[in-house]
Amino acid sequence: MSSSKELTTSQCWNCTSGNITPNINSNIIFQSLDMTELIRIEDLAVKTVVIRNSTITFYGSSISSTTITVENSRLRLLGSTLSAQDHLSIFLSNTNSRPSFFLYLRTSRISSNTMTIDGGSITFGGEYCTINTTVAHFSNAALYTGSTDIVWDGQIHLSNVTITSSYPTTTSRIIATADNASLAIQHSTIEAAISFKLPVTMNNVTVSYSRDSALSIFNGATITNSMLYSLRYCTRCDVSDSTLYSIPDSSSLHLSGNITILHRFATTGTTISGSHDLHITSLSSVAFRQGTITGPIVWDAEEFTIWDTTITGSCSFIGGGNIQTINSSTSSLTLRGSWRLSDLQARDITADEIVLSSYIISIDVDDMLIERLIISSYGYIQLKNTTLYRLKLVYLQPTQFETRNPIRGGILTRPSELKADSDCSTVVNGSTVSVNTNATGLYVTYVPPTPRISLGYSDGSYTYLRLVNRYAYYYNRRCVDSSLLYHKLVVRGPEGQRNLTQSPLYGYDGDFYVYRLYATPDENDCTRKDINVSLISTGDDVVSSPEVTVPIYPRKIVLSTFYPWGFYNETDFSMAALAEKDAGNILVTWNASRVPEVCGYRPQAISFGGRITPIFHGKATYRAATTSQTYCDVISATVPEVSLLYSRDEDYVFSDRYLPYTGSYRYWVKYLVPVDAYLTPESLELIPEYTSDYYSYTTWKVKDIPNSRCSCGTYSIILTVYNTNGTLFKSTKLSKNDDTIDLSYGTYVLYVTGLCYSSSDTGGYGKTIRLDVDLQKEPPSPLRWIIPVSIVGGMIVFAIIIFAFVLLRRRMRFNYYRLE
Incomplete structure (x- = not known):
């Protein structure tokens, strides 16, 4: 057939051959044509039409036939109609043939009783396109949509098809005018913004995640084993064993099997109903508002926020979160994880953990089981007086030592199984939680441990109870009441009971804090006995800590300052x-x-x-x-x-x-270095240098202190002076350049210790020797007499001076004691 721009039925079909215009019994074959011109054929009705290995564009044409076959061709329909009474077939028989198959429809219509399209691509354009068929099968093809409305009447089956938008920013609508129209898609991919306004069945379909993809379903769908990354809207959708990126707003979904939700979402106005085998796994958080959830449902998420929602049926939420303003009077709720609730109505509730917030939680239920109730604020649960509730564990996070009322109303069942604990139990030993119930509710009080008192001792006037260390008073003040702000310390002993109230601390005793009580008549610095100590609350609800036994030891032992050297007064230490x-x-x-x-x-x-x-x-x-x-x-x-x-x-x-x-021993070193024990001199010679008449003492010079006897540090001697009654008179350190000591005349016991001392409290000591010294006043000076000048007088004066010096030396007696 030769080409022409436009043919009408009044013209010859092929003038050179002499053939007339084809009729109802004609068979038309378009073979190996590559036509760039537009072809217009008006009201052509024949028996068969075959288009093979050709490129043809029909414009404003109307072609009808019993069967139509398009093979390995490029067919464009522009404002045209292509109708087959029995069957229309478009396929790509040889992938290596040229040209490759594609079908382009622009404001055109294809109709057939049955239809198959296999391979190639189909592009829809213009204002609308219509495919009217009883049954159609599209496979191994690419469908390109644009802003066109596509009317698909009949039962359309798509398999191994990719649906892509020719205009990424626009949405194509696939609609139906026939009541029996439906669309079934399997093993396919949707990469377009598209909305289905006819019933859809999807199996193994992937709706891609991209800014150009968005799927909306308005007339119901059955979806199985699919990946819905861009589901924007879905009403009356049955979804089974599929993965969703999120839950769309204002939709209605019936879910079954295993449903995975990949991303966190916040949905409003959606209805979700479940089936007996439904398990939803959300990989992130869920926010559900102003919707309806109907069980049976098991839903596992990182965190839930559900509010202003109606819940019915049996629903189990796993993961914790917040539930507020729930109208679920017929529902049975199971809440796994940690939850914060508010204004909740249900038939019954089973919760793993409920965390009280700072406001009132109104729960309208008939039965409630709480495995764990966390009390971290002053909020509480308000129940009906007829509500039966079981509570297995109360867990208190105390901030103050006040009684809490976490549940008001209701009737506690099985009270014997209720246990109580607090977060302080992992921090301090001996704390407890007191729980009481009455007609008004449940009452919980944290009872701190008895202060950590290690021992006591007495001086006869007061008895001191020592906390374990100086930090015990400050340690974990949220969990202990060592300062007795909310409790009194009760001390029981053989003599009776004594109480301490707020601010009883006497202060530091060395490295320790102590409580101070008035001593009983039998207590002194040698007392040894045991007392019992506990805390009793000072509020209206009296609770007490367990008693602990505290030993009272002799004060002379506890505060002993014995040391086997270091006071510079021992010769055998x-x-x-x-x-x-x-x-x-x-x-x-x-x-x-x-x-x-x-x-x-x-x-x-x-x-x-x-x-x-x-x-x-x-x-x-x-x-x-x-x-x-x-x-x-x-x-x-x-x-x-x-x-x-x-x-x-x-x-x-x-x-x-x-x-x-x-x-107070200021010559003590903290770090010892090796020294020679005999660096201490065996004796000392004291020479008077100056006598103060005003202060009644004499300055004595220690003669011949060595300049250095140390391989490490500076040499000096420690001179400790005692009165004969054993009291310390003074202690000083002397060296070559600082060799004087002030002493009044009298008898003393001197202890002498050699010392090598370097920086940073480092040094070493020689042995200690003892010297008994009697320092007597020297005779009057011979210069006070006035004697006539003569040889005899001069000799007498000289003799007196010599005699006085010898007398002084004899009156200094020394005893030496060597350390072994």
Whole structure:
């Protein structure tokens, strides 16, 4: 057939051949044509039409036939109609043939009793396009939609089809005018903004996630095993075993099987109903508002926010969140996870955990089971008086020690299974939670532990109860009431009961806080007994903490300041750092017979930094912590704390750990370095330098103090002076450049200790020696006499001076005691 721009029925069909215009019995074949001109054929009715391997554009044409076949061709219909009484077939028989198949419709219509389209692409354009068929099968094809309304009447089946928009910013509508019209899509992909206004069935369909994709379904759908990444609207949709990006607004969905929701969403006005096998898994948060949820449903999400929604049937929400203003009088709700509720109505509720907020939670139910009720504020649950509720655990997060009323109304069933706890139980030992119920509700009170009192002691006027350390008063003040702001401390003993109220702290006692009570007549600094201590609340609801037993020990033992060296007044006690292969060790020696008994308790052992040695051993080697002294390239050892163990009748008491430099001994070093024990001089010579008539003392010079006897540090001597009655008179440190001491005339006991001292409290001590000294006034000066000048007189004066000096030397008596 040759081409022409326009043919009419009054013209010849093929003038050169002599054929007349085709009629109802004619068979028309378009073969191997590549026509760029528009062809217009008006009211052509033939028996068959075949278009093969051609490119043809029909414009304003109307072609009808019993069957129409389009094979491997490019067919454009512009304002045209193509009708087949029996069957219309469009297919691509050879993928390697040229030209490839496509069908383009612009404001055109295709109709046939049955229709198959296999391969190639179909593009819809213009104002509208219509496909009218009883049954149509489209497969392995690409459908391009635009702003066109596509009327698909009949039963349309799409398989392995990709639907794409020719105009990404516009939405195509697929509608039906016939009542029996439907669309079935399987194993296909939708990548267009499209709305279906006819019933749809989708199986294994992916609606792509992109800004150009959006699926809206207005006349019901059955969707299975599909991925709906861009579902914008869906009404009367049955969705089963599928994945949704989110739940659309104002939609109605019936869900079944396993439904996965990928993204967080906030939906309004949607109705969701479930089936017995439904399990929804949301991978993020869910916000559901002003909708309806009908069970059975099991819904698992990261977090829920559901408000102003009607819930009916059996619904289980797993993951926790917030539920507010729910009208669900016929529903059975199961809430898994942690929940915050408000204004909830249901037939019955089972909740894993309900967290009270700062407002009133109104719950209208017949039965309620709460596994765990978290009380973190002053809000409460208001129940009907007839509501039966079970509560398995009350968990209190106290901020103040006041009684809470977390549930008001209702009737608690199975009260014996109710347990109570608080977050303080993981922080402090001994706390409890008191729970009581009556006709008005449930009452919960946090009971802090009895203050951590380690021991007590008395001085006869007061008895002191010591907290475990100086931080116990401040430690976890949310969980303890050591300051007795809300409780009183009750002390029970053989003599009766004593109470302490707010602000009882006496303050620091060394490193400890202590409570102070008036001593009973039987309490003194040697008292040993046990007392019981507890807390009792001072409010209207009286609760008490468990009693704890506190030992009262002799004060003379607890506060003992015994140390086996360090007061510079012992000649048979020593502490020295060892050198070479023993570097880091400290050798301590003491006279076991001179460690005194206290209040009938005998000393049994001595502890150096936690290492215990029996007293009778008389010496111990202590492995100390060490530091390197860069000043003189030597290892120093840290001086240990010392505690003594006393016993009496199988009763054992440890004294506090003690270091002399925590007191007033200002020449004590913290880090010992090895020194020679004999750096202490064997004797001292005191020479009077100046006498003050006003202050009644004499300044004495210590003669011949060495400049240095130390390999590490500066040399000096510690001179400790005692009166003969044993009281300390003074203690001073002397050196070559500071060698004087002020003493009045009299008799003294002097203890002398050599010292090598460097920076940072580091040094070492020699042995300690004892000197008994009698300092008497010297005779009047011979210069006070006026004698006539003569040789005899001069000789007498000289003799008197010599005599006075010898007398003074003889009146200074020295005794030496060497440390072994």
